[in-house]
Amino acid sequence: MKFLILCLCVLFHGITIPLIEAKIRHYKWEVKYEYKSPDCHKKLAITINGGTPGPTIIAQQGDTVVVELQNGLLTENVAIHWHGIRQIGTPWMDGTEGVTQCPILPAETFVYKFVVDRPGTYMYHAHYGMQREAGLYGAIRVSLPDGQIEPFSYDYDRSIILNDWYHKSAYEQAVGLSSIPFVWVGEPQSILIQGRGKFNCNTSGIASGLCNATNPECSPYVLTVVPGKTYRLRIGSLTALSALSFEIEGHNMTVVEADGHYVEPFVVQNLFIYSGETYSVLIKADQSPSRNYWASAKVVSRNSSTPNGLAILNYYPNHPRRNPTASPPIGPIWNDIGPRLAQSLAIKARKGFIHTPPQTSDRVIIMLNTQNRINGNVRWSINNVSFHLPHTPYLIAYKHNLLHTFEQNPPPEGYDSANYDIFSVANNTNATTSNGAYRLKFNTTVDIILQNANTMNLNNSETHPWHLHGHDFWVLGYGTGKFNGSSDPKRYNLVDPIMKNTVAVHPYGWTALRFRADNPGVWAFHCHIESHFYMGMGVVFEEGVERLGKLPNSIMGCGDSKGHHSP
Amino acid sequence: MKFLILCLCVLFHGITIPLIEAKIRHYKWEVKYEYKSPDCHKKLAITINGGTPGPTIIAQQGDTVVVELQNGLLTENVAIHWHGIRQIGTPWMDGTEGVTQCPILPAETFVYKFVVDRPGTYMYHAHYGMQREAGLYGAIRVSLPDGQIEPFSYDYDRSIILNDWYHKSAYEQAVGLSSIPFVWVGEPQSILIQGRGKFNCNTSGIASGLCNATNPECSPYVLTVVPGKTYRLRIGSLTALSALSFEIEGHNMTVVEADGHYVEPFVVQNLFIYSGETYSVLIKADQSPSRNYWASAKVVSRNSSTPNGLAILNYYPNHPRRNPTASPPIGPIWNDIGPRLAQSLAIKARKGFIHTPPQTSDRVIIMLNTQNRINGNVRWSINNVSFHLPHTPYLIAYKHNLLHTFEQNPPPEGYDSANYDIFSVANNTNATTSNGAYRLKFNTTVDIILQNANTMNLNNSETHPWHLHGHDFWVLGYGTGKFNGSSDPKRYNLVDPIMKNTVAVHPYGWTALRFRADNPGVWAFHCHIESHFYMGMGVVFEEGVERLGKLPNSIMGCGDSKGHHSP
Structure with a gap:
């Protein structure tokens, strides 16, 4: 019966999916508060099974994802949105509190169940109050069914999510925003690359014992590459506020996917990415293999004091914790709209994968x-x-x-x-x-x-x-x-x-x-x-x-x- | 119809209430987070209509209290317990999450409606997670119906609630308590008398700008008395942890009520009070009217580092903010159980108001x-x-x-x-x-x-x-x-x-x-x-x-x- 419904649904939308291979991807998640130090500063974060970001959902086109979500928060409800998943036939599974569902109460378990009907790079995150910035988010990677291939080639597939991070709790921020006089949340304390950033513990916080620069939780994210290989890097942004420019020292990036759609490839030195967007870029490890390289995420569009987020592109067999010998890229000027608009305009559907739009609107x-x-x-x-x-x-x-x-x-x-x-x-x-x-x-x-x-x-x-x-x-x-x-x-x-x-x-x-x-x-x-x-x-x-x-x-x-x- | 139900209910329990005078006491409360500095240190507190403690409910025996509670928290539920009110015939109004009701969701309004069937001193507070210590509490004062008199006399009636106060949020505390290794909440930072205490801003917090010793919110509570007059002071404790000894410099207290029952009067210099208890004491303003006097609440039963909470007994017409010339009372030794047990044993039902217990149990x-x-x-x-x-x-x-x-x-x-x-x-x-x-x-x-x-x-x-x-x-x-x-x-x-x-x-x-x-x-x-x-x-x-x-x-x-x- 379930199979039949899936068939009808899929046929109705005219997408060809090799139904025979569709699997159930079952996840069991417990959401709770834990002390975390993603940028060396210790604060409460909302975790999934102990982590922030939560587990990456890995599925194939046509699979059914089942997430059994237990709300382990003490007095707080929760709801999770599957960002980029269209929820065709399951609009009640969109996870948008107040729009598609009531919130999930503490101690209760809600079962999210939906089909991932397209390959691509997606994300999930809390969609209730301002919980997303408390750390409740993660990546969804949907691959093609076995035997089908992408219109571009690469050796390895990696996912990272960019985020910005505040030391004040989401409650504290929300109270400020609702107050008279208004208290703005301000610029984030750190930029996180795959949940890791670095706050300067010397600026403040040392006295209160909350900042520890040597905490392994805030060692930079390391992406290890084998010289000569090509990597598909799936990059998502779930920043609370910041528009970002992402780049890797000395490595061009070829943009091939945006929000689950193939892009007519174009090459950039830095990728502008806004909260809610995902991109796939191809990176070839074609630089000198004698050292590591910086990956950097910089705030643009705001005159932000937030330091750039840094990660390490680690050329195997260099030690993954060895800092690159060069300085990290400085990134583009924050207030130059030109290059950002240019990137927006450069993104077009890939030939052979064009969905022609209706030529008029109603x-x-x-x-x-x-x-x-x-x-x-x-x-x-x-x-x-x-x-x-x-x-x-x-x-x-x-x-x-x-x-x-x-x-x-x-x-x-x-x-x-x-x-x-x-x-x-x-x-x-x-x-x-x-x-x-x-x-x-x-x-x-x-x-x-x-x-x-x-x-x-x-x-x-x-x-x-x-x-x-x-x-x-x-x-x-x-x-x-x-x-x-x-x-x-x-x-x-x-x-x-x-x-x-x-x-x-x-x-x-x-x-x-x-x-x-x-x-x-x-x-x-x-x-x-x-x-x-x-x-x-x-x-x-x-x-x-x-x-x-x-x-x-x-x-x-x-x-x-x-x-x-x-x- | 409503009147009839009340009648039956009341008659059934054999209590004589002049039904003709029973009133509806209607309250409209909005619960939300606000920044408060009850002990000079600024943190988020849960407030009712902007305050912590919340409004004092003042009613007469037999009245129906109606509290229309709007949950204005962003993602957090709430429930309020009416501590000491027996909820005869209305067990669903006890406000105990998980026992008598589901929690009240954000943006929802729950109407608590119950009869206060006995005169006396009661309290209300959150009964969900650890929200009580976030500041959601207040006093209930039920007086005799018009024309009836207490078996003791006094000129004025005042209510105060004692509390202890932590600078960590209730979430942070709860996460520690549930962690392995265990993180104990520790001793409170301050003792509050009617929502006011004094944290030493020099100890810490100054750097972060969260502590302001001159914030009027943390000026001591002032109880103004007219020389020669007798005051009924209703004292409740809603501490999260601390057992307290309360005393007023140079003034004896005559204990006349405990948890809504008349006590055979006895005189104390200091009153031991445990979380959840209420007492009425009579105080005569019979000391030199030339100055003010300290009221002090000290932690007992734990070897606590928490400084005593202080308030001012202000003899009119001295300036209410003028500090007493003497030192505050030091209070009893924390680890001497003797006087505490002695007070427990001293509390007996007042003659003429004895409810004789069943002589055997089942x-x-x-x-x-x-x-x-x-x-x-x-x-x-x-x-x-x-x-x-x-x-x-x-x-x-x-x-x-x-x-x-x-x-x-x-x-x-x-x-x-x-x-x-x-x-x-x-x-x-x-x-x-x-x-x-x-x-x-x-x-x-x-x-x-x-x-x-x-x-x-x-x-x-x-x-x-x-x-x-x-x-x-x-x-x-x-x-x-x-x-x-x-x-x-x-x-x-x-x-x-x-x-x-x-x-x-x-x-x-x-x-x-x-x-x-x-x-x-x-x-x-x-x-x-x-x-x-x-x-x-x-x-x-x-x-x-x-x-x-x-x-x-x-x-x-x-x-x-x-x-x-x-x-």
Whole structure:
């Protein structure tokens, strides 16, 4: 029966999967707090089976991943999102608290079960409160079925996740963000490469005994390579705040994958990567094998004081802990948008793997990204509406017709473009908060124009990586300044646009996306900067919920969903 | 209809209440994290409507208290226990997570509604994880109905709560307690009197900018008195760990109430008070009105480094912030059990207000209090069984016949007294953990003998304040050494024993209690030291659950109770 459902589901979406080989990948995870020193500074982190990052999920296309998640936190709930997995037919497994499920209570076990229907590089992370930055995250690597090969060759496959790290707890940060006066989280203390960074214990913390520079937990991450071999390095970013530039001293990188889609290869010296994005790059160990090399991750787009994160590319048989003899790369200038925009524009679908987008769309929603104050609190808003989550998850509310549980006024389709100056500080005094949602007609094509603007600070506009749940979208174009609805669409790339699930809108710029509303469910679309989403930078799309069967009981139990399931 | 229920309930318990005057006392509380500096050191505290302690509930006997509690924490649930309120007819309102209700989820509102059926001094506090020490607590003061008078006279009525305060978060403490190797929470940084203490900012913390000795939040609590007047001071203790001695320089105190029961008055210079206890003392402002006086709370029973907590007894019209000219009282020696036992023995029911206890009991349960290691973790055990809470609250499990949700083997009725040396370190290697419960036959009389013993450290036995939910018990006797089942019961006070809800078992001693199992529900009985209960020092009693009507839906939603309620 289970097999049959899988068949139908897969055929329906027209993807060829060798069903005969599909496996169940079973994981048993316990989530709890533990003291960790990922950057030498000891603090509580949320771990999975004792680690942060958690275990890497390794599966093949078509496999079913089953994660039995036990919440071992004392008083805190949890929910885990499978970032980049579209959850076709299982929208209740998206792990987005308030959207697709109630949170998982302490001592309870929730079973996530979903099919990984495409090969590629994905991630998972907490999607509740600001728990992601407490350390609850990891990588998902989906390979092709046996016998199929990638359109590029490499000898070894490695995954790393980049992150930024704060010494204050997620609670402390959240309280500051909700306070009047506002207390900004500030720049992170460290950049972590695969969970390892280095805070300078001399700066502070020594007195309190919390920092230990010789703790093995904060020795740099080591990627050992055999001279002459080619490595596929899968790089994901789950930073709370930082846009990063990643590079390896003396080694070019060939970009071949973005968010699970093959990229027409191009070579970079440094890779810009925004929170929520994944890339595969090919690296050939073609430098002098007599020493090791630095890998470095630097904050860009913010004038950050955070030191670059460092890891070691270890040429076998050099000692993996031997520091490279050269200085680490300095990385690009933080405030030069040019190279970042250039990289965005360089990413196109690989020939032979192009999903041609629909040439027209049924609906265009323009989303102005602004900052403002609402009731004294600093908030981010989309078209002057600042988002907050309802108590009853949308998926349950729509399916069970509990429409009183959230605002029924849909958010606006745009803003007063003619009269809005995106280059100056605007008061946006008409901003409100709402948990209204966009309802999309099933199987229609939707365009989203993300329009960036000035923040509440003079001459400041930030980079926002927007992540869409449940879909990949085509990236039709980027531009600087204000989007022009009549001329800019003519410049859309409708030939070979890349499909992604996360894309940046650059400072004072715009980004145009297109997607098909063909996945029944309710899906979040939000800035992947943890504090920005917490401060209202997101929206929700509903599509085709009426096509779904019975929702599982396990997602219920909060808000008005307490009584809406049988024993 | 509501009035009728109240009538029946009240008549059933044979208490005369002037029903005509019963009022609804309505409170609307928002619980959230805020930065607070109760002892000059800034940390996150859980507040109610912005404060810790929370608002004092002031009601009259027979009133219905309604607390509409909104959980404003981000990812953390909550539950509040109304300490000393027996919840007759409303066992689901006891606020004990895992016993009487599921926790209240973030953004949800739970309505606590119960009758305060006796005058006296009570408290409320979180009963979930270790949240109590995060600051979620307050006082309940129930006065006599208009026209009735107390059997003692005073001019003014004041409430204070004593507490101890840690700079580590409750999470950090809990993680240490659950770790291998074990990390003990240690002595508190400060003692708070009505939410105010003073940490020495010079000791540490200055560097990190978290300590500010001039923060008005940590100016001492001031109790202003008019010379010549008599004050009823209601003192409660909700310490996480510490047994305290409270005294006011130069002022005797006449003890008149304990845990809501009138005490045959006796005079003390210092009052010993254990976590979970409340007392009323009368103080006459009969000293020289030319200056202020210190009130002081000192840790006893532990060799603590924590400085005494200080408050100011301000003689009007002296300036309330003027420090007393004398030195604060030093307080009693920490390790002299004699005076503490003497105070315990001095507390008897006031003549004219004696509830004569049943002269015999139907069942005797002996509870050996020991420490041990189970699977490498340090735990407290009762008769070698270390308690842990189930996922489905007992009350729901019993009422809905979900008996598979917890261990059906009841805990033991006693221990091998003949062969156990309470004065030496015992390995207790046969200790286990369990969530089994005692089922009590309805309307029977139960005796509990709390038997203290040596901990895992040589020559060490601690003070444990045991608190019973849903009942008051008669304190029949105290003794030193091992309880003798044939001779000691002959020395029980069956004439005028005080009734209490919390009582201490002194180091190497025993305490004998008796109560009537006449309140249908499931009730926790546990050591009120937060870390001790967390480490397993508790049990649960079930009685007469079959007599209860339908449980409210609002307590459901966790464990196996997700489906057991209708919309």
